[in-house]
Amino acid sequence: MNAGRTARDRARAELTQEIKDVARRQLAADGAERLSLRAISRELGMVSSALYRYFPSRDDLLTALIIDAYDALGSVAEKVSAAEKVSVAEKVSEPDPRSTWIAVCHAVRQWAKDHQHEYMLIYGSPIAGYQAPATTIQSAVRVAIVLLGVLTRAQREGRLDPLEAAREPSGVLAEQVAVVARAAPGVPATVLLRTVVAWTQLFGMISFELFGQLARTMDPADAFFADTIEQMATFVGLNRGVAAR
Amino acid sequence: MNAGRTARDRARAELTQEIKDVARRQLAADGAERLSLRAISRELGMVSSALYRYFPSRDDLLTALIIDAYDALGSVAEKVSAAEKVSVAEKVSEPDPRSTWIAVCHAVRQWAKDHQHEYMLIYGSPIAGYQAPATTIQSAVRVAIVLLGVLTRAQREGRLDPLEAAREPSGVLAEQVAVVARAAPGVPATVLLRTVVAWTQLFGMISFELFGQLARTMDPADAFFADTIEQMATFVGLNRGVAAR
């Protein structure tokens, strides 16, 4: 990140960051669609062509912003998950996986509400003619990894409902679940499957809230969100008070 | 729709439709972002300024396309729901609400896959600086109305699991659920709440599939989708074989 070998390198890194900052501000103000390289350069007091020294195209700038957004959201989720663990180590309260799961979900929603346009950038419709480079993927999966980590811990501590009522997946689905299972060793397939369901539900609900789809029904969505998160936590097998204490 | 009072009126309606058709084709090809009035006018062999006689702005054209998309999807859902009822009236097979629910969900996904860019238009990130006019709302809720209708029928026929385990909603949530309840008389609040959850899950999953978020995990999403729809049908209280036969 730093690696400021020469003054020029440092200046370049600094300006690159500055460009992204201005872009993020414009993003928050007008949305991704209206993001204009010329407007950014104007705000920076430079000429538009100079921007191309730092980002070869508008799409490249957007890609950088997308990766940053994924990483920002991912680190928020990771931090919350870790904080829950720490609060356990020092206090008497046990590390309830269910409450950790719920805290992560609420943190994701809060970040989305605080960075609406950045959220739209990563979970809205993809930019036209834009192919997500492979580099974004490792940043994109961080939230999912955190959620799977919570379940893995719960499983290890015997706090996970096996959900035996559900049938084991088979065929293609079994193979796909096996891929997910690599991030959550020991967690039963039925739970993993439900986790993916909860994952899509979480972001579906956040998107609906932010995109105005909940208008005139669940509009102030706080109560609905809280209730749903509770339901989905139970859905994935994180029961209330299982083996607590 | 027709109301071809004068020749000019008819020509106008025809051209309006033609513009939307061309726009839809461009939408499918390049996405909403790249939709260009000039390109449309070029393809229509007219000058760009003439388009403004039919749509006052680009956003108005998009609004028209959005309403059309909502209506198209809504009527697909309604048709599937009605067809399931009819197939009952003539045949011996009972009108299983669960299978109707599942059929509707699959139809929605199929439409989304067949009209990806139109789907993105209505369920992706909102167009920048664009406020959904109130007229879109009644078109937007049609799918939800259909799903609630299935539950209402199930309730009326005693095929709905009351889900008594769940607690009754209270406070703000109770009021919001009451609004939803107007479209589904007789259905218990807990079921309604879960229906909204399933609704957000459905579109969250479809969006994730279309927006490439499922890549490298559930990528060919058919099996996952089918399994999830089954799970969510149970989740809302449409049990397999409840009171069947």
Added chain:
DNA sequence: CAGTGTCAAGAGCAGTGCTCTCGCTTTAGG
């Protein structure tokens, strides 16, 4: 100190949404 690569600047191209004016045609009303 000379050379090399980096830099901001400027001009310019092709494209965009949108406005305004201009004639022409169709419609509606007396």
Added chain:
DNA sequence: CCTAAAGCGAGAGCACTGCTCTTGACACTG
């Protein structure tokens, strides 16, 4: 039936966009 009004397409033009190319100045490197 004839005229005024309204609707129509064409064209020019404005302000803006992303992006390319060239130019001349600067800073770092050997």
